[in-house]
Amino acid sequence: MRPSWRAPVFLSVSLLASAHAQTTPDIPAAVTRLFSGPVQAEWLAPDLQAVLSSEQLQVALDGLRAQLGAFVSAGTQGGMTVAVFEKGQLGVQAALDDQGRFTGLRFTPLVASADATGASSPRELLRRIFGGPLDPALFAPSFLEALPEAQLRSFLEGLRAQYGPLQDVQVSATGATLIFENGPLNVTQFTLDAQGRVTGLVVAPVTPEVTFGSPDEARAAFAALPGQVSLLVQEVGVQGAAPLVALNTTRPLAVGSTFKLAILAELQAQVSAGQRAWTDELTLTDADRSLPSGTLQDAPTGSRYTLRDLAARMISQSDNTATDLLLNAVGRAGVEARFGQRPMPGTREAFALKNPANAALLAEYRAAVLNVPARRDVLERARVAPLPAASAFAGGPLARDVEWFASTGRLCRLMNDVAPLKETQLNPGVADPAAFRSVSFKGGSEPGVLNLTTQVTTPAGRTYCVSATWNDARALNDPQFLALYGGVLRLLR
Numbered sequence: 001m002r003p004s005w006r007a008p009v010f011l012s013v014s015l016l017a018s019a020h021a022q023t024t025p026d027i028p029a030a031v032t033r034l035f036s037g038p039v040q041a042e043w044l045a046p047d048l049q050a051v052l053s054s055e056q057l058q059v060a061l062d063g064l065r066a067q068l069g070a071f072v073s074a075g076t077q078g079g080m081t082v083a084v085f086e087k088g089q090l091g092v093q094a095a096l097d098d099q100g101r102f103t104g105l106r107f108t109p110l111v112a113s114a115d116a117t118g119a120s121s122p123r124e125l126l127r128r129i130f131g132g133p134l135d136p137a138l139f140a141p142s143f144l145e146a147l148p149e150a151q152l153r154s155f156l157e158g159l160r161a162q163y164g165p166l167q168d169v170q171v172s173a174t175g176a177t178l179i180f181e182n183g184p185l186n187v188t189q190f191t192l193d194a195q196g197r198v199t200g201l202v203v204a205p206v207t208p209e210v211t212f213g214s215p216d217e218a219r220a221a222f223a224a225l226p227g228q229v230s231l232l233v234q235e236v237g238v239q240g241a242a243p244l245v246a247l248n249t250t251r252p253l254a255v256g257s258t259f260k261l262a263i264l265a266e267l268q269a270q271v272s273a274g275q276r277a278w279t280d281e282l283t284l285t286d287a288d289r290s291l292p293s294g295t296l297q298d299a300p301t302g303s304r305y306t307l308r309d310l311a312a313r314m315i316s317q318s319d320n321t322a323t324d325l326l327l328n329a330v331g332r333a334g335v336e337a338r339f340g341q342r343p344m345p346g347t348r349e350a351f352a353l354k355n356p357a358n359a360a361l362l363a364e365y366r367a368a369v370l371n372v373p374a375r376r377d378v379l380e381r382a383r384v385a386p387l388p389a390a391s392a393f394a395g396g397p398l399a400r401d402v403e404w405f406a407s408t409g410r411l412c413r414l415m416n417d418v419a420p421l422k423e424t425q426l427n428p429g430v431a432d433p434a435a436f437r438s439v440s441f442k443g444g445s446e447p448g449v450l451n452l453t454t455q456v457t458t459p460a461g462r463t464y465c466v467s468a469t470w471n472d473a474r475a476l477n478d479p480q481f482l483a484l485y486g487g488v489l490r491l492l493r
Helices: 027-037 052-070 122-133 141-146 150-161 215-221 256-272 307-316 320-330 332-339 347-354 356-367 372-380 408-416 478-491
Strands: 013-015 071-077 080-085 089-096 101-110 166-172 175-178 183-192 198-205 230-236 245-247 281-285 304-306 438-446 451-456 465-472
Touching: 027 089, 027 198, 027 438, 052 080, 052 089, 052 101, 052 307, 071 256, 089 478, 122 166, 122 175, 122 183, 122 198, 122 245, 141 198, 150 183, 150 408, 166 438, 198 478, 215 230, 215 245, 215 478, 230 320, 230 408, 230 478, 245 332, 256 307, 256 332, 256 408, 256 438, 256 451, 281 307, 304 307, 307 320, 307 356, 320 332, 332 408, 347 372, 408 438, 408 465, 451 478, 465 478
Parallel strands: none
Antiparallel strands: 013 101, 071 080, 080 089, 089 101, 166 175, 175 183, 183 198, 230 245, 230 465, 281 304, 438 451, 451 465
C-alpha cells in the first residue's frame, strides 16, 4: 500500500500459463480482438481457463487500459508482438492453439510511446530530463503534485552528483537504460499523458542477477541488510519438514498490502460455508474510496462489482478501494483472527492516520496502544477523516506504527490457504512463471516497508513458500531486496 508517484514494485503483468510464446500472423489479430471488446470465454483454451477465467482477464485488461489509455492497434516489431495504447505500449508474449484460442499470455510494459502522445521520442525526452536543466513543463500536473518541483530538482541534482553526466540513452523493446559517466540506471516506468507530459517515471540501479550457492548463503545475505529483516523458505505439505531458511520467522513486522491475503482467506471461507457466492455484488460509494494503488477510487459512484472481481483487483493490482469494500463485507472479526492483529485498520483509515493534517487523531491512536475498543473508536473516525495528498509520502516513511504486522511464518500459512485460488496467480511478482508449475504471489510496500510472499510448485512437484520482509526507518533499496529474493527462488528450481 503506497500512494506515491512511483509505480508498484511489480510492474510486469504476467498471465502466462505453461506455454511457450509464439509470433505468428494470427497473434496480432487475436490481441486486437482481446483489447477491442469484452473478453469472451471461448477465446481462452481450457488449460488457460483452468488458471485464469475470462472475468479475471477482463479485470487485468481494465487495469492496463486505466494506466495506458485507449487501445490503438497491435502489430509486430522486431519479431515481438506489441500492443499500442494512447499512453504507451505493451510487449505481448502469447501462444494460440489450432483453434485460435489463447493457451498462454503475458504482458510486459514497454517504454512509453512518445509519438502517440505528442513528444518527438522517448529517447529525446529522457535526454532532456536527465541531461539538462529541469524543465517543469515536461511533467504533468499530477506528477508535480506528487513530487513537487523542488524535490524533483533535488532528486535530479543528487542523481547527477552520484552518477555523473548523462552520456547516452539506450531504448529497446523491453525498456530504457540511462548511461551515466559513473554507471547505468534502468528506467522501469515511463508514461506520458495525451500532451506528451510525464505522468510516471521510475529509475532503478542495474542490479546483477544474484545466485546463491546454498540456503545458508541466502540467509547471510538477508541478515546483512540494515533494519529489521525476516525470511522463511519452507516446504509445504511435508509434515515436520525443517525450514530451508529461517531468519526471525516469528517476529511480526510491517508487511503493507500482504495483509490482503487474510481478507481473501476469510472471503474464501465464507464462500465455502455458503454464506456468500463469488458472484455476489457490492456497490461502490463515495465513503469507500481509498488512495491508489488500484483504479477503483476513480470509478463512478454506484458501480457494482462481483466479489470475484474485487478479489482479483485486491490481489493482482493491490487495489485499496476493492480491499476496503471486501473488508467491510466480510467483517473484521474473521480477518483479524486470521491475521493476528486487533484492531486492524482498513487502507483508507491507515492513509488518514498517516495524513499530517490528522495529527491529533494519530496521537489518540498511539495513546490507545493497549486499548482495543479505544483504537476501534479512532479507526471509525479515521474512516471519514481527510485523506493525504500523495506528496505527503515523498519524504520517506510516515507513521510507521500505522501498519499491518505479521510474521513470515503466518504469511506462509495464509498463502497456503489461498494459493489454489486463481486470484493469487494473476501477478507472479518476482518469480518466473516459466520456471515453476504454479506461482501464487502477494507483496506489500510503502516507504520503509517491503514484503514478498510467494508459493511455488517446482517441475518436480515440490511446493515451497518464500516470504521475506524488510523494515527500516530509512528508504529501502528495493532493487537489492528483489535481487536477493530472486536468488532464493532460483535455489528452488
